[in-house]
Amino acid sequence: MTDAVQPTSGLSLDRVAFSRAGRVIIDGVDVTLPRGAFGALVGPNGAGKSTLLHLIASIERAASGGIVFDGAALPTMPRRERARTVAVAEQQSDTELDLSVVDVVMLGRTPHLGAFASASATDAAVVRDALAAVGAAGLAARRFHTLSGGERQRVTLARALAQQPSLLLADEPTNHLDIRSQLSALSLLAELARGGLTVLAALHDLGHAAAYADHVIVLAEGRVVAAGDPATVLTPELVLDVYGVRAAVLRHPLTGRPLLAFAEGSPAAAETSPTLDLESSL
Numbered sequence: 001m002t003d004a005v006q007p008t009s010g011l012s013l014d015r016v017a018f019s020r021a022g023r024v025i026i027d028g029v030d031v032t033l034p035r036g037a038f039g040a041l042v043g044p045n046g047a048g049k050s051t052l053l054h055l056i057a058s059i060e061r062a063a064s065g066g067i068v069f070d071g072a073a074l075p076t077m078p079r080r081e082r083a084r085t086v087a088v089a090e091q092q093s094d095t096e097l098d099l100s101v102v103d104v105v106m107l108g109r110t111p112h113l114g115a116f117a118s119a120s121a122t123d124a125a126v127v128r129d130a131l132a133a134v135g136a137a138g139l140a141a142r143r144f145h146t147l148s149g150g151e152r153q154r155v156t157l158a159r160a161l162a163q164q165p166s167l168l169l170a171d172e173p174t175n176h177l178d179i180r181s182q183l184s185a186l187s188l189l190a191e192l193a194r195g196g197l198t199v200l201a202a203l204h205d206l207g208h209a210a211a212y213a214d215h216v217i218v219l220a221e222g223r224v225v226a227a228g229d230p231a232t233v234l235t236p237e238l239v240l241d242v243y244g245v246r247a248a249v250l251r252h253p254l255t256g257r258p259l260l261a262f263a264e265g266s267p268a269a270a271e272t273s274p275t276l277d278l279e280s281s282l
């Protein structure tokens with residue numbers, strides 16, 4: 001099941017394909033994500049999530065297919081314009097950068113600076129706001145390479161936010177974060193999406209996708225096997241098919257959103273893993 005509706009604005013991928021060393025990694029992927037939506041890209045290890053984000057950001061070039069954002073083809077967009085449009089927060093940030101945190105986040109302002117122009121008070125304010133948004137204001141004066149994994153993750157997200165993009169791609173933005181920071185990062189992304197930013201985040205945690213995303217895209221072996229709203233897509237059958245894991249889908253007692261519980265087991269046992277309403281199951 002894939003979305004058939006083409007949005008007038010937002011992200012649209014049309015039969016995107018990519019191979020590496022003769023092996024097909026992305027195999028005719030269609031994606032539709034309206035502007036201001038928080039999309040979660042999920043799928044098993046090696047499914048092609050990071051590769052797809054790289055193709056959208058033009059870090060790598062698709063062999064074929066269309067990648068369009070707000071009506072403009074991203075791969076052929078002038079580099080500087082693309083850098084003002086799309087930002088990527090990667091999971092593996094440059095750990096050896098011997099720069100202060102403020103300078104790392106200021107790198108996000110590069111596409112907005114004139115040639116040879118130095119950062120303005122506005123740039124400094126954007127950097128400050130980005131650090132505050134990710135809860136990292138207190139790290140501003142630190143050297144980036146001295147930060148912990150979770151601190152780097154937040155600063156990397158701040159650098160992407162400082163770019164003030166219209167499309168934010170985040171590769172496992174909760175990796176390395178403690179539970180409170182995971183939830184803050186996800187609610188920040190959801191809030192930014194409500195403000196009009198289009199967000200596509202590769203997430204491993206299906207529970208996070210269910211709890212925060214407007215739209216879930218499931219990738220397996222380089223293909224989209226399901227896409228749509230979390231409650232429709234994240235079913236026990238889908239989880240079993242794609243991950244080989246039994247799942248029960250409950251209703252979160254605090255938020256009303258889907259809540260997934262997992263168990264290893266045989267497909268036969270999965271027949272007893274229905275979609276449940278937590279309140280009715282208690």
Ligand SMILES: Nc1ncnc2c1ncn2[C@@H]1O[C@H](COP(=O)(O)OP(=O)(O)OP(=O)(O)O)[C@@H](O)[C@H]1O
Nearest residue numbers: 020021025043044045046047048049050051052202
């Ligand atoms: N540099 C490379 N050379 C050869 N194959 C690669 C390279 N990078 C990735 N691949 C392969 O491409 C496929 C997709 O990888 P990708 O990193 O996009 O998957 P992913 O869904 O992000 O995985 P994970 O959840 O493990 O991060 C995998 O089979 C991987 O082994």
